[in-house]
Amino acid sequence: MATETTTPKPALRVPVVNYSTRVDKVGWQPQAANVTRAIIAVIIALVMLIPVVWMGMTAFKPLRDAVTVPPKVFFTPSMEGFVNLFTQRRQVSDAEVEALRQRTDLGFADQVALAQQQVIIGQSEFTRQIINSLIIAGTSTVISVVFAVLAAYAFSRFDIPGKDDLLFFILSQRMLPAVVVTIPIFLMYRQLGLYDTHLGMILLYTSFNLSFAVWLLKGFIDEIPKEYEEAALVDGYTRLQAFRKVVLPQSITGIAATTVFSLIFSWNEYAFALILTSDRAKTAPPSIPLILGSGGIEWSTIAAASLLFLIPVVIVTFVLRKHLLRGVTFGAIRKG
Amino acid sequence: MSETSSKLSGIETRVHQQPRQRQMSNTRIVQLFILPTMILLILMNIFPLIYSLYLSFTNYSVISDKAPEWVGLQNYTTILSDERFWQNFAVTGRYALISVILQTVIGFGLALLLRSKFKGSGIITTLILVPMMLSPIVVANFWKLIYNPSYGIFNYLLGYTNINTSPEWLGEPTRAMWAIIIVDVWMWSPFVMLLCLAGLSAIPEYLYEAASIDRASAWFQFRRITLPQVMPLLLIAVLFRSIEAFKQFDLVKGLTGGGPGDATETVSIRLFQLAFQGQYDTGMSSALAYIVLIVIIAVSNLYIRSLNNARGG
Numbered sequence: 066m067a068t069e070t071t072t073p074k075p076a077l078r079v080p081v082v083n084y085s086t087r088v089d090k091v092g093w094q095p096q097a098a099n100v101t102r103a104i105i106a107v108i109i110a111l112v113m114l115i116p117v118v119w120m121g122m123t124a125f126k127p128l129r130d131a132v133t134v135p136p137k138v139f140f141t142p143s144m145e146g147f148v149n150l151f152t153q154r155r156q157v158s159d160a161e162v163e164a165l166r167q168r169t170d171l172g173f174a175d176q177v178a179l180a181q182q183q184v185i186i187g188q189s190e191f192t193r194q195i196i197n198s199l200i201i202a203g204t205s206t207v208i209s210v211v212f213a214v215l216a217a218y219a220f221s222r223f224d225i226p227g228k229d230d231l232l233f234f235i236l237s238q239r240m241l242p243a244v245v246v247t248i249p250i251f252l253m254y255r256q257l258g259l260y261d262t263h264l265g266m267i268l269l270y271t272s273f274n275l276s277f278a279v280w281l282l283k284g285f286i287d288e289i290p291k292e293y294e295e296a297a298l299v300d301g302y303t304r305l306q307a308f309r310k311v312v313l314p315q316s317i318t319g320i321a322a323t324t325v326f327s328l329i330f331s332w333n334e335y336a337f338a339l340i341l342t343s344d345r346a347k348t349a350p351p352s353i354p355l356i357l358g359s360g361g362i363e364w365s366t367i368a369a370a371s372l373l374f375l376i377p378v379v380i381v382t383f384v385l386r387k388h389l390l391r392g393v394t395f396g397a398i399r400k401g
Numbered sequence: 402m403s404e405t406s407s408k409l410s411g412i413e414t415r416v417h418q419q420p421r422q423r424q425m426s427n428t429r430i431v432q433l434f435i436l437p438t439m440i441l442l443i444l445m446n447i448f449p450l451i452y453s454l455y456l457s458f459t460n461y462s463v464i465s466d467k468a469p470e471w472v473g474l475q476n477y478t479t480i481l482s483d484e485r486f487w488q489n490f491a492v493t494g495r496y497a498l499i500s501v502i503l504q505t506v507i508g509f510g511l512a513l514l515l516r517s518k519f520k521g522s523g524i525i526t527t528l529i530l531v532p533m534m535l536s537p538i539v540v541a542n543f544w545k546l547i548y549n550p551s552y553g554i555f556n557y558l559l560g561y562t563n564i565n566t567s568p569e570w571l572g573e574p575t576r577a578m579w580a581i582i583i584v585d586v587w588m589w590s591p592f593v594m595l596l597c598l599a600g601l602s603a604i605p606e607y608l609y610e611a612a613s614i615d616r617a618s619a620w621f622q623f624r625r626i627t628l629p630q631v632m633p634l635l636l637i638a639v640l641f642r643s644i645e646a647f648k649q650f651d652l653v654k655g656l657t658g659g660g661p662g663d664a665t666e667t668v669s670i671r672l673f674q675l676a677f678q679g680q681y682d683t684g685m686s687s688a689l690a691y692i693v694l695i696v697i698i699a700v701s702n703l704y705i706r707s708l709n710n711a712r713g714g
Binding site for chain 1: 433446450520532539544551558562587595650676
């Protein structure tokens with residue numbers, strides 16, 4: 066990924082004797098091999114994207130076309146999946162359909178429903194579940210990043226007795242299987258009345274994200290030269306001022322990356338949400354597998370839900386691509 | 402100010418700072434900064450874990466009104482002498498082993514392919530990385546459609562066009578396991594690739610040049626330069642993935658729910674069923690949770706140690 070040539074060496078414009086050119090001509094890396102490699106890589110990337118692309122296609126298929134034998138690659142796009150995802154509908158008789166057809170005030174969603182002989186009678190729960198996901202993921206991310214910046218700074222800059230043990234303790238929170246952690250939490254939440262509440266999920270996700278965020282941010286703050294703060298301290302800043310005016314602005318990239326990673330992790334989280342919520346605070350991940358249609362599984366609807374749920378993450382992956390390595394290894398590994 | 406300033410915080414404040422009002426000492430700052438994190442982690446993790454350690458020695462169910470009844474080590478002996486639990490561990494182990502090996506090989510292969518840059522290689526790399534960022538449960542749920550024996554595309558892509566003879570992936574014990582492994586490998590090979598790419602990019606070019614001058618074969622270069630240089634990061638990737646595979650819950654729950662029978666019943670799935678379905682056997686499931694905990698701590702210790710080695714080296 067990263068090439069090692071980025072360190073600028075000013076003023077040293079000595080003509081470089083390039084030994085490597087001669088060796089290259091001996092030819093262990095001919096052009097053809099490179100082209101083959103590129104082609105294979107492109108093919109693999111395309112194959113790996115098939116499931117995601119198929120999801121996108123299924124989302125726009127009419128309900129019938131999602132389950133044809135053999136699977137249809139070409140189809141007339143339809144919004145049935147999306148309309149069904151967000152609405153509750155009622156089956157209507159042919160006569161009613163005729164009557165409704167005459168009306169001119171039908172919205173787009175109504176027409177899509179009508180094509181399936183249905184009328185919309187209300188909103189589905191999916192909107193609320195997505196909003197729950199947003200609230201819980203968003204709030205827990207903000208709290209955990211704020212806490213983590215403070216802790217990471219302290220761990221990065223000060224000698225704390227038992228620092229390695231504390232850091233290991235923090236990281237170890239992330240190593241436990243969710244179900245193991247959930248059993249006692251479940252009991253505790255029932256006692257405290259936190260079961261199936263936003264607050265309960267926010268608290269849990271915050272502690273879940275904290276461990277990761279502390280490690281990631283510590284890595285970023287470690288890279289800010291200590292001298293900057295020391296200069297500020299000499300200039301008469303207090304520690305806190307130096308932290309606020311020197312360290313925080315310098316770690317904006319790290320904070321942004323950590324925020325987005327925490328968001329993704331709590332957005333994607335399934336086991337806690339499955340066990341600790343039932344209705345009010347239910348998020349999208351445990352809900353999507355439960356989407357059922359009136360007659361059998363409506364795969365277009367499921368695909369529509371999945372697509373809406375995954376698209377933000379795909380976009381973010383591209384935005385974050387420079388920090389992915391750090392993010393997925395808890396900040397342990399930085400660019401080689 | 403020097404490195405030692407933080408150590409000698411008390412002295413330093415007095416010496417350096419002329420009469421400035423109410424400056425917080427460094428110790429104070431450290432405490433203030435670390436406390437929120439620690440309090441939350443202790444409340445949300447340590448306390449529950451101690452509670453469940455107690456429960457693991459009791460006969461207790463959340464759905465009954467009876468108070469926990471102390472039974473000593475009985476839950477542990479039941480688990481360790483029950484064949485089905487050993488079966489769960491065997492399933493988890495087999496799944497973790499096969500899937501981590503495949504991820505390592507494929508991930509390393511991908512990294513070698515994408516190592517030298519070409520036009521668009523950045524985009525290709527990011528595209529390949531997309532699966533690992535997605536929500537496992539949502540992805541697994543959709544793979545059920547892909548695996549469907551009559552209208553799923555998986556069989557068609559493999560060339561089975563007759564639905565009467567095409568294999569059923571999720572309904573047959575051995576294939577169900579492979580179905581899960583395939584999705585896991587699809588999601589997580591990119592992770593291994595990402596780490597390997599980082600390792601590969603750090604190998605100094607002169608090593609290869611020197612080897613070429615000595616007319617070392619490509620295989621020799623791979624075995625004596627590439628492999629050893631990437632090894633630390635590869636090891637981290639493997640350990641990371643092993644821990645995650647051992648914890649595997651979402652994918653299995655989404656694809657098979659542990660079935661058919663108990664063919665894909667991993668430890669996490671069993672734990673979930675024991676704790677939150679049927680009898681809600683809280684005591685027994687806490688004991689199983691502790692056994693899992695011990696295994697995970699052992700593995701993650703190994704992980705941390707090799708991580709530190711890799712960083713130091």
